[in-house]
Amino acid sequence: MNTARRLLSLCLAPLLLAAAACSGSSESADNEHVTLTYAIWDQAQSAAMKQIIDEFHAQHPNIDVQVQVTPWESYWTKLQTSITAGSGPDVLWMTMVYAKYYAVGGGIAPLDDQIKDSKLDMGAYVPAVTKAYTVDGKVYGIPKDVNGFGLCYNKLLFDAAKVKYPDESWTWNDVIAAAQKLTNPQKGVFGFVAPEADELSWYLTVPQVGGQIISADGKSSGYGQPATVQGIQFWTDMITKYHVSPTLQQTTDTDPLAMLTSGKVAMRYCGSWEPEEIAAVPYGKANIDVAPLPAGPDGNRKYYSNGLANSISAKTKHPKQAWEFAQFLGSERAAEIQAKTGTVIPAYQGHADAYAKAMPEFHLQVFVDHLKYAEPFPASTDTAAWRDAATKQFADAWTGKASTADVSQRVAETMNEALAKEKK
Numbered sequence: 001m002n003t004a005r006r007l008l009s010l011c012l013a014p015l016l017l018a019a020a021a022c023s024g025s026s027e028s029a030d031n032e033h034v035t036l037t038y039a040i041w042d043q044a045q046s047a048a049m050k051q052i053i054d055e056f057h058a059q060h061p062n063i064d065v066q067v068q069v070t071p072w073e074s075y076w077t078k079l080q081t082s083i084t085a086g087s088g089p090d091v092l093w094m095t096m097v098y099a100k101y102y103a104v105g106g107g108i109a110p111l112d113d114q115i116k117d118s119k120l121d122m123g124a125y126v127p128a129v130t131k132a133y134t135v136d137g138k139v140y141g142i143p144k145d146v147n148g149f150g151l152c153y154n155k156l157l158f159d160a161a162k163v164k165y166p167d168e169s170w171t172w173n174d175v176i177a178a179a180q181k182l183t184n185p186q187k188g189v190f191g192f193v194a195p196e197a198d199e200l201s202w203y204l205t206v207p208q209v210g211g212q213i214i215s216a217d218g219k220s221s222g223y224g225q226p227a228t229v230q231g232i233q234f235w236t237d238m239i240t241k242y243h244v245s246p247t248l249q250q251t252t253d254t255d256p257l258a259m260l261t262s263g264k265v266a267m268r269y270c271g272s273w274e275p276e277e278i279a280a281v282p283y284g285k286a287n288i289d290v291a292p293l294p295a296g297p298d299g300n301r302k303y304y305s306n307g308l309a310n311s312i313s314a315k316t317k318h319p320k321q322a323w324e325f326a327q328f329l330g331s332e333r334a335a336e337i338q339a340k341t342g343t344v345i346p347a348y349q350g351h352a353d354a355y356a357k358a359m360p361e362f363h364l365q366v367f368v369d370h371l372k373y374a375e376p377f378p379a380s381t382d383t384a385a386w387r388d389a390a391t392k393q394f395a396d397a398w399t400g401k402a403s404t405a406d407v408s409q410r411v412a413e414t415m416n417e418a419l420a421k422e423k424k
Helices: 003-024 043-059 072-085 096-105 112-118 127-132 155-160 172-182 226-240 248-253 256-261 275-279 282-287 319-329 332-340 352-356 365-373 383-393 404-420
Strands: 034-040 063-069 091-095 149-154 267-271 288-292 303-305 308-312 374-376
Touching: 034 043, 034 319, 043 063, 043 275, 043 319, 043 332, 063 319, 091 096, 091 319, 096 127, 096 308, 096 383, 112 319, 127 374, 149 155, 149 365, 155 172, 155 282, 172 226, 172 267, 226 404, 256 267, 256 275, 256 282, 275 282, 282 288, 288 365, 303 365, 308 319, 319 332, 332 352, 352 365, 365 374, 383 404
Parallel strands: 034 063, 034 091
Antiparallel strands: 091 308, 149 267, 149 288, 303 374
């Protein structure tokens, strides 16, 4: 047994025993009234989730669902602790980043038998998302959504600076040039915001110059590659070279999205799940729009995309009811609700158009159109072991304490050490 699997087994051993006991126990009576707990991390999606739950409850009056919203920053720590202790949620949001970790460790249950018995059509979902939640030939999550990305910009600030709105022709150089014109120190306005957050920064640029975060076989880091450094340098230059972005400390103190919706920054790369939150702020609803994700220097538009799934805890006391709920969450009706609210782009194919039309004030079609450039999100068995370390180390590059190349090399070494522990 390799080191990573041994650690996971030790950490989650109680789960495996409990899951086995659960699967061998008699099923609850169909008319038993039960309450399921459902763990999510995005408060902005609560309204759509409530509508889905209300419709599910109408069809299953004996099953109540209690939503537990925990911010992303503490979601995984809480999940790990609660699942190990046997008090975890029955159904939960899962990300590609941690899918293999929880599947291998026994934290989430394989769903193949339920899928077969219910005749759920897994071909209805975006294939890449289904593939990400298939571990060792077994399915551990019903696809929920898929992420698209674009460039959010402030029309009011662009108009005031007489800068042309971004469009499909834009590359990194156009972003830099516009950011310099839009930055106004006297008014406390920055042209761009460069957060030190991989999914909303360098994961969107590294693939555009041929770099990679992890090798295709998942065995080695790509952070030491010159192309990868180039993709990250775009972000650090915004702060340390061009001075068109708030500092790391400023983006730590104030959410970069809040900077955008309050008129403090003119441009920010954003995800397809964020327009609902932008629209909730009157200033954001009136002044922000979405343009295509700028291409790399040579026109490459690739980026890394995540996508969520709904998984079932291996330790749930109500496996039958949990499956009924997870199945409904993966239904076409649930996808329709999510799409029409503009919450996310559903992984259930055929509903992207409804998402794009959900908020006419924004050009949401941009997110949908760019899905064709999406690359699989970087992940391994124990992604957190190296991803969290990378985020901490890159702070030195964002503050100018060390060069981006030097930090990238350090990150590569740390990552390779972590990946080596996963090998057999």
